[in-house]
Amino acid sequence: MNMVAHPGGEAAHRLQCRLAALNARRLTPVLPEAESADDLACLLAEERDFLEASRGRVSAAAGGAPTEARHFLQWFEELSLSGPGQNDRLFAWLATECSLAGMRWFLAQEVAGEAGFDDLIALTLVGMPVRPKLALAANFWDEMGRGGARGMHGPMLGALATHLDLHLPVEALLWQSLALANTMAGLASARHYAFQSVGALGAIELTAPGRAAQVEAGLRRLGVSGKFRHYFALHAVLDVKHSAAWNAEVIVPLIEEDPRRATAIAEGALMRLECGAACFSCYRRHLGVS
Numbered sequence: 172m173n174m175v176a177h178p179g180g181e182a183a184h185r186l187q188c189r190l191a192a193l194n195a196r197r198l199t200p201v202l203p204e205a206e207s208a209d210d211l212a213c214l215l216a217e218e219r220d221f222l223e224a225s226r227g228r229v230s231a232a233a234g235g236a237p238t239e240a241r242h243f244l245q246w247f248e249e250l251s252l253s254g255p256g257q258n259d260r261l262f263a264w265l266a267t268e269c270s271l272a273g274m275r276w277f278l279a280q281e282v283a284g285e286a287g288f289d290d291l292i293a294l295t296l297v298g299m300p301v302r303p304k305l306a307l308a309a310n311f312w313d314e315m316g317r318g319g320a321r322g323m324h325g326p327m328l329g330a331l332a333t334h335l336d337l338h339l340p341v342e343a344l345l346w347q348s349l350a351l352a353n354t355m356a357g358l359a360s361a362r363h364y365a366f367q368s369v370g371a372l373g374a375i376e377l378t379a380p381g382r383a384a385q386v387e388a389g390l391r392r393l394g395v396s397g398k399f400r401h402y403f404a405l406h407a408v409l410d411v412k413h414s415a416a417w418n419a420e421v422i423v424p425l426i427e428e429d430p431r432r433a434t435a436i437a438e439g440a441l442m443r444l445e446c447g448a449a450c451f452s453c454y455r456r457h458l459g460v461s
Contacts, residue, residue: 370439
């Protein structure tokens with residue numbers, strides 16, 4: 172399944188930095204006097220244009236997805252095998268050959284592309300029908316460590332980032348990594364993209380376990396402690412369960428209620444996978460993976 176590449180260059184990097192600032196601004200709690208709407212309309216218009224261009228690149232493939240729930244699910248699950256970026260050779264290389272310096276660079280880019288899965292679910296479930304909302308809430312509760320701070324997934328990744336000193340200035344981040352996070356945050360933050368967000372988040376649950384297992388294997392080979400590898404070890408297993416529940420309890424009932432949602436869900440899934448594929452390609456070039 173081939174998609175049209177993102178336009179790139181310095182202009183793309185500047186745009187993604189602006190959108191990253193927009194998302195940090197609208198998702199960070201502040202007091203009223205700290206907020207200014209002076210340039211907000213311009214930033215939101217840039218985000219809309221960026222997301223609509225991304226939708227346009229996947230529209231033909233998404234339009235070919237079935238609109239009957241059972242057949243759509245077969246199409247969706249096939250993305251784990253044939254979707255953009257799947258089975259990329261980067262991850263076998265990370266597991267078996269990558270140096271610690273290369274792994275640190277890779278993870279710094281991945282952390283930049285992490286928009287906060289728990290927050291994205293919380294934004295996406297607003298106003299959803301009861302059955303999908305309950306499934307989304309259950310997934311959110313897992314992300315939140317089922318009420319225990321030590322089990323929260325976000326801080327696990329944060330602990331790894333601190334341990335390996337993965338924090339890079341925005342200028343050192345690839346625009347493709349920023350675009351991935353900006354796509355996820357943009358879809359989840361707008362109700363008219365809610366079903367695209369369902370597809371994008373579902374695509375993560377569907378496709379992440381194999382990659383997470385290979386990253387964890389690479390970290391183990393490089394001598395990183397198990398407590399800092401735990402984020403990837405956990406997602407290599409738990410996301411399999413999450414994906415099954417997401418498909419059966421979120422995607423299927425949403426499409427059964429309104430088959431038109433299938434196209435939007437397909438768009439979101441392909442938008443997310445296309446962003447990932449663009450990242451993997453750039454990572455390979457930077458790291459010299461043949």
